[in-house]
Amino acid sequence: MRALKKLGCLGQAAGKGERTADPAHIVVEPAQETDAALKRELEAAKAQLAAAHGRIEELKAQRSAQQREITGQREQVLEAPNLPKRTILVLGATGTAGKEVSSALLAKNTATVRVAVRSVNSEKAKSLSADGAEPVTFDWASTDGWPTALAGCDGVLIVTANMAPTWADDVKALCDAAKKAGLRHVVKLSGLAAIKPGEADPYDFRMGVEHGKSDAMVEQSE
Numbered sequence: 001m002r003a004l005k006k007l008g009c010l011g012q013a014a015g016k017g018e019r020t021a022d023p024a025h026i027v028v029e030p031a032q033e034t035d036a037a038l039k040r041e042l043e044a045a046k047a048q049l050a051a052a053h054g055r056i057e058e059l060k061a062q063r064s065a066q067q068r069e070i071t072g073q074r075e076q077v078l079e080a081p082n083l084p085k086r087t088i089l090v091l092g093a094t095g096t097a098g099k100e101v102s103s104a105l106l107a108k109n110t111a112t113v114r115v116a117v118r119s120v121n122s123e124k125a126k127s128l129s130a131d132g133a134e135p136v137t138f139d140w141a142s143t144d145g146w147p148t149a150l151a152g153c154d155g156v157l158i159v160t161a162n163m164a165p166t167w168a169d170d171v172k173a174l175c176d177a178a179k180k181a182g183l184r185h186v187v188k189l190s191g192l193a194a195i196k197p198g199e200a201d202p203y204d205f206r207m208g209v210e211h212g213k214s215d216a217m218v219e220q221s222e
Helices: 032-079 096-108 123-130 143-150 168-180 206-220
Strands: 002-006 010-012 019-021 026-030 086-090 111-117 134-137 155-158 185-188
Touching: 086 096, 096 111, 111 123, 123 134, 134 143, 143 168, 155 168, 168 185, 168 206, 185 206
Parallel strands: 086 111, 086 155, 111 134, 155 185
Antiparallel strands: 002 026, 010 019
């Protein structure tokens, strides 16, 4: 930027008594102070940008280190020579939810997947066996086979779809059997409409009531 500087020499306007600036004595000089201020602002902005860039690189390095640490821990777990596989019993493995869970567990290859079926000779049971699962006979209507299905398991996934009109008592009985068999984990597939005991049921939704009751029983089985 440049500024005009008016010198003190004045001239007379032709035919008039007015004093005017003499154009011959108007010169142009650099606006040194303005340029210096702009330069300081520019340098400050550059310094802030450099600091921000440095911080970003620092955060990237920290994240990379964390990812390497997590990856290393995961590899140690998967490659541990004496790490025993857990055995998980999956109920409802021939249905949508149970099959997805059993497939996910088989894909991780960190657990022996035992799938509950009414008949180990059924086509669905054979298909699950071909996938790597271990079919075992299980029937909600007959508790006699429960101890065999639960024996040696570390956990069980309870799926209650298409059961009798009421199933909360059956879930409690299975939780008791699981505890007796030494299982450490019991997981139950609940529902979005589950109604906790004592809550109002404005829609008279039986499944919601049963899910709420059986959920509470699983929690109380600890």
